[in-house]
Amino acid sequence: MNIVVAGMMGAGKTTYTNQLAKWYQLEPLWEAVKENWLLEKFYHEPKEWGFQLQLFFLNDRFEGMKRALQEGDFILDRSIYEDEVYAATFQKMEYMKDVEYQLYQDILQKFIHFLEQEAEEEPIDYLIYLEGSFETILERIKERNRDYEQLEEGCHRYEYYKTLYDAYCAWYEQYQGPKLKIDIDEWKIIEEPEKVQAFIEKEIPQLKEYRK
Numbered sequence: 478m479n480i481v482v483a484g485m486m487g488a489g490k491t492t493y494t495n496q497l498a499k500w501y502q503l504e505p506l507w508e509a510v511k512e513n514w515l516l517e518k519f520y521h522e523p524k525e526w527g528f529q530l531q532l533f534f535l536n537d538r539f540e541g542m543k544r545a546l547q548e549g550d551f552i553l554d555r556s557i558y559e560d561e562v563y564a565a566t567f568q569k570m571e572y573m574k575d576v577e578y579q580l581y582q583d584i585l586q587k588f589i590h591f592l593e594q595e596a597e598e599e600p601i602d603y604l605i606y607l608e609g610s611f612e613t614i615l616e617r618i619k620e621r622n623r624d625y626e627q628l629e630e631g632c633h634r635y636e637y638y639k640t641l642y643d644a645y646c647a648w649y650e651q652y653q654g655p656k657l658k659i660d661i662d663e664w665k666i667i668e669e670p671e672k673v674q675a676f677i678e679k680e681i682p683q684l685k686e687y688r689k
Contacts (some may be wrong), residue, residue, distance in 0.1 A: 478503065478687060479545045479600070481556040484607035485638075485645050486626070487617030489661055490554040493607060496666055497552050500674060501687040506544065506551045509537045519572075520625040523633060527572030531564050531581060539588045546595050550687075556601060557588060562648045566641045570633070599654055603681055606649045609661035611642050657681060 480503065482490045498505040515533055519526040538557040545551040564581050567573040573581070592600045609617075615638065618626050628634050649658060657680045659673075666673045678684050 478602045478683065479549065479551050479553065480681075481553045481558070481601050481604045482607065483555060483559050483604055483649075485562075485614060485641055487614045487621065488607035488609065489617070489666065490607060492666060493605065493659075494552050494554040496670060496673075497605075497677075500689065501552075501684055502689055503550050503552045503687060506541050506553045508534065508541065508553075508555050513537075517625045520634070523567075523570070523572040523637070527567045528574070528577040528581070531560070531567060531573065532584075534563070535560050535581065535585060535588070539592070542592050542600060543595070546592065546600060556604075557585070557592070558601065558604075558652070559645075559648060561585065562641065562644045566637070566644050569644075570637060570640060601654055602683075604652060604654055604656040605677070605681075606652075606656060606658045607661050608646065608649070608658055611639065613662055614638065614642060 480497065482493045482497070484490055494505050494507070497503060513530075513533055515526055515530045519530040535557065538555060538560055541553055542557050545553060564573065564578060564585070568575070568578040615628070618638070619628075626634070649656070657677070659677075664673050664676060
């Protein structure tokens with residue numbers, strides 16, 4: 478079984494991925510954030526680095542999905558399927574030129590085609606999507622205390638976060654595979670882990686077979 482934990486920054490993907498890995502015989506598979514030297518550059522100069530950053534993440538997420546298909550039984554904190562949420566936001570905010578976005582789309586579709594050909598059934602068995610109010614997301618971003626993510630007067634980040642938030646909400650509704658939305662304002666995995674686990678297992682009963 479391969480499960481993806483999806484959602485924008487601040488939604489709690491790291492916390493959920495770690496906790497699910499503790500509960501079940503599924504190995505966490507992380508996207509490269511600390512190793513990504515482009516990320517901080519993007520936050521300071523998004524129009525200069527948007528395309529390069531997105532190609533970095535696209536390649537990283539493709540490699541993660543490929544490994545998950547080959548070896549099985551992973552929890553991924555994001556996948557190639559939500560990569561498009563960021564790319565579309567970048568294009569809308571002119572962090573990507575139209576020609577760059579078209580090139581990105583060509584590569585994305587080739588990667589997805591490869592993964593779907595490799596998969597015996599579906600590349601992802603279940604997608605767990607974390608969503609809260611926009612105010613909660615902003616507060617979580619603030620609490621992460623990464624300097625380059627913080628809101629500053631006159632900077633582009635508030636508009637970027639709001640555009641990304643709206644794009645994520647729309648993307649989840651259109652996602653066609655097996656999925657579960659968790660409202661992070663209602664379900665508190667740190668304060669009430671047993672309650673959250675019971676809710677997840679009710680919605681995804683197959684997970685009971687993977688309990689440690």
